Amino acid sequence: MHTVSVGIAAYNEERNIRRCIEAILGQQPGDYELVEVIVISSGSTDRTNDIVESIAEIDPRVKLLKQDRREGKASALNLFMKNASGDILVQVNADAVISPDAISKLIKPFDDPNVGAVAGHLVPVNDTKDFFGFAVNLVYNLHHAVSSVSPKACDFVAYRNLHMEMPNYVNTDEDWLANSVLSHGYKLAYGSGAIAHVKGPSNLYDFLNQRIRINIGENYMKRRFDYLPPTKNTALVFNSLLIVIREERPNPLKLMSTIMLEAISRGYAKLYVMLGFKDHNMWKMIESTKEV
Helix, strand or coil, X not given: CEEEEEEEEECCCCCCXXXXXXXXXXXXXXXXXXXXXXXXXXXXXXXXXXXXXXXHHHCCCEEEXXXXXXXXXXXXXXXXXXXXXXXXXXXXXXXXXXXXXXXXXXXXXXXXXXXXXXXXXXXXXXXXXXXXXXXXXXXXXXXXXXXXXXXXXXXXXXXXXXXXXCCCCCCCHHHHHHHHHHHCCCEEEEEEEEEEEECCCCCHHHHHHHHHHHHHHHHHHHHHHCXXXXXXXXXXXXXXXXXXXXXXXXXXXXXXXHHHHHHHHHHHHHHHHHCCCCCCCCCCCCHHHXXX
Protein backbone atom coordinates (compact mmCIF):
# COMPACT_ATOMS: atom_id res chain seq x y z
CA MET A 1 0.00 0.00 0.00
CA HIS A 2 1.32 3.43 -0.96
CA THR A 3 1.70 6.19 1.59
CA VAL A 4 0.67 9.58 0.21
CA SER A 5 1.68 13.10 1.15
CA VAL A 6 -0.32 15.95 -0.39
CA GLY A 7 1.26 19.38 -0.82
CA ILE A 8 -0.57 22.65 -1.32
CA ALA A 9 1.32 25.85 -2.11
CA ALA A 10 -0.75 28.81 -0.96
CA TYR A 11 -0.50 32.58 -1.08
CA ASN A 12 -3.51 34.53 0.23
CA GLU A 13 -5.96 31.72 -0.50
CA GLU A 14 -8.55 32.37 2.21
CA ARG A 15 -11.33 32.07 -0.39
CA ASN A 16 -10.44 28.52 -1.41
CA ILE A 17 -8.08 26.80 1.02
CA ARG A 18 -10.74 25.27 3.29
CA ARG A 19 -12.66 23.78 0.39
CA CYS A 20 -9.42 22.46 -1.14
CA ILE A 21 -8.29 20.74 2.08
CA GLU A 22 -11.73 19.34 2.89
CA ALA A 23 -11.96 17.78 -0.57
CA ILE A 24 -8.64 16.02 0.11
CA LEU A 25 -9.57 14.84 3.60
CA GLY A 26 -12.97 13.69 2.34
CA GLN A 27 -11.59 11.29 -0.27
CA GLN A 28 -13.24 7.90 -0.65
CA PRO A 29 -11.21 5.03 0.85
CA GLY A 30 -8.62 3.61 -1.52
CA ASP A 31 -5.59 1.38 -1.68
CA TYR A 32 -3.33 4.00 -0.11
CA GLU A 33 -2.77 5.78 3.20
CA LEU A 34 -3.05 9.55 3.32
CA VAL A 35 -0.38 10.36 5.88
CA GLU A 36 -0.35 14.14 5.67
CA VAL A 37 -1.60 17.25 3.94
CA ILE A 38 1.13 19.88 4.02
CA VAL A 39 0.16 23.48 3.29
CA ILE A 40 3.05 25.81 2.51
CA SER A 41 1.89 29.35 3.08
CA SER A 42 4.27 31.78 1.39
CA GLY A 43 3.99 35.19 3.01
CA SER A 44 0.19 35.07 3.24
CA THR A 45 -1.28 38.20 4.78
CA ASP A 46 -4.96 37.21 4.80
CA ARG A 47 -6.73 34.48 6.84
CA THR A 48 -5.07 31.55 5.04
CA ASN A 49 -2.91 30.54 8.02
CA ASP A 50 -5.76 30.83 10.52
CA ILE A 51 -8.02 28.64 8.39
CA VAL A 52 -5.38 25.94 7.94
CA GLU A 53 -4.55 25.94 11.66
CA SER A 54 -8.23 25.58 12.56
CA ILE A 55 -8.48 22.49 10.34
CA ALA A 56 -5.22 21.10 11.78
CA GLU A 57 -6.70 21.27 15.28
CA ILE A 58 -9.36 18.81 14.15
CA ASP A 59 -7.25 16.60 11.86
CA PRO A 60 -3.55 16.27 12.83
CA ARG A 61 -2.68 15.07 9.32
CA VAL A 62 -2.97 18.70 8.23
CA LYS A 63 0.28 20.60 8.73
CA LEU A 64 1.11 24.24 8.08
CA LEU A 65 4.56 25.37 7.02
CA LYS A 66 5.01 29.14 6.89
CA GLN A 67 7.42 31.14 4.79
CA ASP A 68 7.93 34.66 6.12
CA ARG A 69 7.78 36.15 2.65
CA ARG A 70 6.54 35.06 -0.74
CA GLU A 71 9.39 33.23 -2.50
CA GLY A 72 7.61 31.61 -5.44
CA LYS A 73 5.90 28.28 -5.98
CA ALA A 74 9.14 26.39 -6.66
CA SER A 75 10.49 27.41 -3.25
CA ALA A 76 7.25 26.33 -1.58
CA LEU A 77 7.24 22.96 -3.35
CA ASN A 78 10.87 22.36 -2.40
CA LEU A 79 9.82 22.83 1.22
CA PHE A 80 7.02 20.33 0.67
CA MET A 81 9.33 17.74 -0.92
CA LYS A 82 11.86 18.18 1.87
CA ASN A 83 9.29 17.56 4.61
CA ALA A 84 7.02 14.98 2.97
CA SER A 85 7.22 11.42 4.32
CA GLY A 86 5.00 9.57 1.83
CA ASP A 87 6.43 7.40 -0.92
CA ILE A 88 4.05 9.15 -3.35
CA LEU A 89 3.77 12.94 -3.38
CA VAL A 90 0.70 14.71 -4.72
CA GLN A 91 0.56 18.40 -5.64
CA VAL A 92 -2.75 20.26 -5.62
CA ASN A 93 -3.29 23.95 -6.24
CA ALA A 94 -4.96 25.79 -3.38
CA ASP A 95 -7.71 26.98 -5.73
CA ALA A 96 -8.57 23.48 -6.97
CA VAL A 97 -11.26 21.11 -5.70
CA ILE A 98 -10.57 17.45 -6.42
CA SER A 99 -13.29 14.86 -7.01
CA PRO A 100 -14.05 12.33 -4.22
CA ASP A 101 -12.09 9.48 -5.86
CA ALA A 102 -9.35 11.61 -7.44
CA ILE A 103 -6.40 10.46 -5.32
CA SER A 104 -7.25 6.76 -5.77
CA LYS A 105 -7.35 7.20 -9.54
CA LEU A 106 -4.20 9.30 -9.52
CA ILE A 107 -2.31 6.68 -7.49
CA LYS A 108 -3.47 3.59 -9.40
CA PRO A 109 -0.93 3.84 -12.30
CA PHE A 110 1.91 3.51 -9.78
CA ASP A 111 1.11 -0.21 -9.66
CA ASP A 112 3.42 -0.21 -12.68
CA PRO A 113 6.94 0.16 -11.19
CA ASN A 114 8.07 1.96 -14.34
CA VAL A 115 5.68 4.87 -13.76
CA GLY A 116 7.32 7.81 -12.02
CA ALA A 117 4.64 10.50 -12.29
CA VAL A 118 0.92 10.67 -13.05
CA ALA A 119 -0.86 13.76 -14.36
CA GLY A 120 -4.38 14.49 -13.23
CA HIS A 121 -7.27 15.77 -15.33
CA LEU A 122 -8.08 19.46 -14.88
CA VAL A 123 -11.72 20.35 -15.56
CA PRO A 124 -12.75 24.03 -15.56
CA VAL A 125 -15.96 25.21 -13.94
CA ASN A 126 -16.32 28.15 -16.35
CA ASP A 127 -19.62 28.44 -18.20
CA THR A 128 -19.09 27.68 -21.90
CA LYS A 129 -21.87 30.09 -22.89
CA ASP A 130 -19.49 32.94 -22.11
CA PHE A 131 -16.66 33.46 -24.63
CA PHE A 132 -13.85 33.16 -22.12
CA GLY A 133 -15.59 30.19 -20.54
CA PHE A 134 -15.61 28.65 -24.00
CA ALA A 135 -11.94 29.51 -24.55
CA VAL A 136 -10.86 28.09 -21.19
CA ASN A 137 -12.78 24.86 -21.75
CA LEU A 138 -11.31 24.51 -25.24
CA VAL A 139 -7.77 24.87 -23.88
CA TYR A 140 -8.38 22.30 -21.13
CA ASN A 141 -10.15 19.89 -23.49
CA LEU A 142 -7.16 20.15 -25.81
CA HIS A 143 -4.87 19.51 -22.85
CA HIS A 144 -6.90 16.38 -22.07
CA ALA A 145 -6.73 15.15 -25.67
CA VAL A 146 -2.96 15.68 -25.81
CA SER A 147 -2.40 13.96 -22.45
CA SER A 148 -4.45 10.97 -23.57
CA VAL A 149 -1.73 10.37 -26.19
CA SER A 150 1.34 11.78 -24.45
CA PRO A 151 0.88 12.64 -20.73
CA LYS A 152 1.42 16.31 -19.89
CA ALA A 153 2.06 17.19 -16.24
CA CYS A 154 -0.26 19.80 -14.76
CA ASP A 155 -1.12 21.51 -11.48
CA PHE A 156 -2.66 18.26 -10.14
CA VAL A 157 0.12 15.69 -10.31
CA ALA A 158 1.52 12.75 -8.33
CA TYR A 159 5.11 11.54 -8.42
CA ARG A 160 7.41 9.18 -6.59
CA ASN A 161 9.32 10.64 -3.67
CA LEU A 162 12.70 10.87 -5.36
CA HIS A 163 14.02 13.55 -2.97
CA MET A 164 14.27 16.10 -5.76
CA GLU A 165 14.91 19.81 -5.48
CA MET A 166 14.03 22.23 -8.24
CA PRO A 167 15.76 25.54 -8.91
CA ASN A 168 13.81 28.38 -7.28
CA TYR A 169 13.72 30.29 -10.57
CA VAL A 170 11.57 27.64 -12.31
CA ASN A 171 8.20 28.94 -13.49
CA THR A 172 6.41 25.83 -14.81
CA ASP A 173 7.18 23.52 -11.89
CA GLU A 174 5.09 20.67 -13.28
CA ASP A 175 7.21 20.52 -16.43
CA TRP A 176 10.40 20.53 -14.38
CA LEU A 177 9.05 17.62 -12.34
CA ALA A 178 8.10 15.70 -15.48
CA ASN A 179 11.56 16.20 -16.98
CA SER A 180 13.25 15.18 -13.72
CA VAL A 181 11.15 12.02 -13.39
CA LEU A 182 12.03 11.08 -16.96
CA SER A 183 15.73 11.69 -16.24
CA HIS A 184 15.45 9.16 -13.39
CA GLY A 185 14.43 6.53 -15.93
CA TYR A 186 10.70 6.51 -15.23
CA LYS A 187 7.79 7.17 -17.55
CA LEU A 188 4.78 9.45 -17.25
CA ALA A 189 1.15 8.33 -17.09
CA TYR A 190 -2.20 10.09 -17.35
CA GLY A 191 -4.92 9.65 -14.75
CA SER A 192 -7.84 10.83 -16.86
CA GLY A 193 -10.33 9.91 -14.14
CA ALA A 194 -8.48 11.86 -11.46
CA ILE A 195 -10.37 15.13 -11.77
CA ALA A 196 -9.53 18.48 -10.22
CA HIS A 197 -12.05 21.28 -10.74
CA VAL A 198 -10.45 24.67 -11.40
CA LYS A 199 -11.51 28.14 -12.47
CA GLY A 200 -10.03 29.63 -15.61
CA PRO A 201 -9.72 33.35 -16.43
CA SER A 202 -12.93 35.19 -17.20
CA ASN A 203 -11.67 38.26 -19.06
CA LEU A 204 -9.26 39.10 -21.88
CA TYR A 205 -6.48 40.52 -19.71
CA ASP A 206 -6.41 37.53 -17.37
CA PHE A 207 -6.70 34.99 -20.19
CA LEU A 208 -3.76 36.42 -22.13
CA ASN A 209 -1.77 36.95 -18.93
CA GLN A 210 -2.16 33.31 -17.92
CA ARG A 211 -1.48 31.86 -21.36
CA ILE A 212 1.58 34.08 -21.90
CA ARG A 213 3.18 33.24 -18.57
CA ILE A 214 2.64 29.51 -19.11
CA ASN A 215 4.20 29.72 -22.57
CA ILE A 216 7.12 31.75 -21.25
CA GLY A 217 7.80 29.10 -18.63
CA GLU A 218 7.62 26.29 -21.18
CA ASN A 219 9.99 28.07 -23.53
CA TYR A 220 12.46 28.61 -20.72
CA MET A 221 12.22 24.87 -19.96
CA LYS A 222 13.42 24.25 -23.51
CA ARG A 223 16.18 26.84 -23.25
CA ARG A 224 17.49 25.72 -19.86
CA PHE A 225 16.76 21.99 -19.75
CA ASP A 226 16.15 21.04 -23.40
CA TYR A 227 12.65 19.86 -22.50
CA LEU A 228 9.36 20.79 -24.08
CA PRO A 229 6.00 19.39 -22.92
CA PRO A 230 3.73 17.53 -25.37
CA THR A 231 1.56 20.63 -25.74
CA LYS A 232 4.44 22.17 -27.71
CA ASN A 233 4.40 19.31 -30.24
CA THR A 234 2.69 20.95 -33.22
CA ALA A 235 1.58 17.72 -34.91
CA LEU A 236 0.20 16.28 -31.67
CA VAL A 237 -1.63 19.50 -30.82
CA PHE A 238 -3.13 19.76 -34.31
CA ASN A 239 -4.34 16.14 -34.28
CA SER A 240 -5.75 16.63 -30.78
CA LEU A 241 -7.53 19.79 -31.91
CA LEU A 242 -9.19 17.84 -34.73
CA ILE A 243 -10.41 15.31 -32.15
CA VAL A 244 -11.83 18.06 -29.94
CA ILE A 245 -13.54 19.70 -32.93
CA ARG A 246 -15.05 16.41 -34.04
CA GLU A 247 -16.32 15.55 -30.56
CA GLU A 248 -17.37 19.00 -29.30
CA ARG A 249 -18.53 20.71 -32.53
CA PRO A 250 -17.50 24.13 -31.20
CA ASN A 251 -18.77 27.46 -32.48
CA PRO A 252 -16.49 28.32 -35.45
CA LEU A 253 -16.13 32.01 -34.58
CA LYS A 254 -15.31 31.30 -30.94
CA LEU A 255 -12.94 28.54 -32.04
CA MET A 256 -10.98 30.77 -34.39
CA SER A 257 -10.89 33.60 -31.83
CA THR A 258 -9.45 31.26 -29.19
CA ILE A 259 -6.86 29.91 -31.62
CA MET A 260 -5.87 33.50 -32.45
CA LEU A 261 -5.43 34.38 -28.76
CA GLU A 262 -3.31 31.29 -28.17
CA ALA A 263 -1.19 32.08 -31.23
CA ILE A 264 -0.63 35.61 -29.88
CA SER A 265 0.33 34.19 -26.49
CA ARG A 266 2.78 31.69 -27.97
CA GLY A 267 4.31 34.24 -30.33
CA TYR A 268 4.75 36.83 -27.58
CA ALA A 269 6.28 34.25 -25.23
CA LYS A 270 8.68 32.95 -27.86
CA LEU A 271 9.91 36.47 -28.65
CA TYR A 272 10.16 37.27 -24.93
CA VAL A 273 12.47 34.30 -24.34
CA MET A 274 14.47 34.86 -27.54
CA LEU A 275 15.23 38.40 -26.39
CA GLY A 276 16.35 37.06 -23.02
CA PHE A 277 13.87 38.92 -20.86
CA LYS A 278 13.66 37.76 -17.26
CA ASP A 279 11.63 34.68 -16.39
CA HIS A 280 9.38 35.02 -13.35
CA ASN A 281 9.08 32.55 -10.50
CA MET A 282 6.44 34.81 -8.95
CA TRP A 283 3.54 36.31 -10.87
CA LYS A 284 0.78 38.65 -9.86
CA MET A 285 -2.30 36.70 -8.80
CA ILE A 286 -4.92 36.30 -11.54
CA GLU A 287 -7.98 37.36 -9.58
CA SER A 288 -10.66 35.96 -11.86
CA THR A 289 -9.32 32.41 -11.38
CA LYS A 290 -9.86 32.47 -7.62
CA GLU A 291 -13.65 32.15 -7.56
CA VAL A 292 -13.85 28.38 -8.00
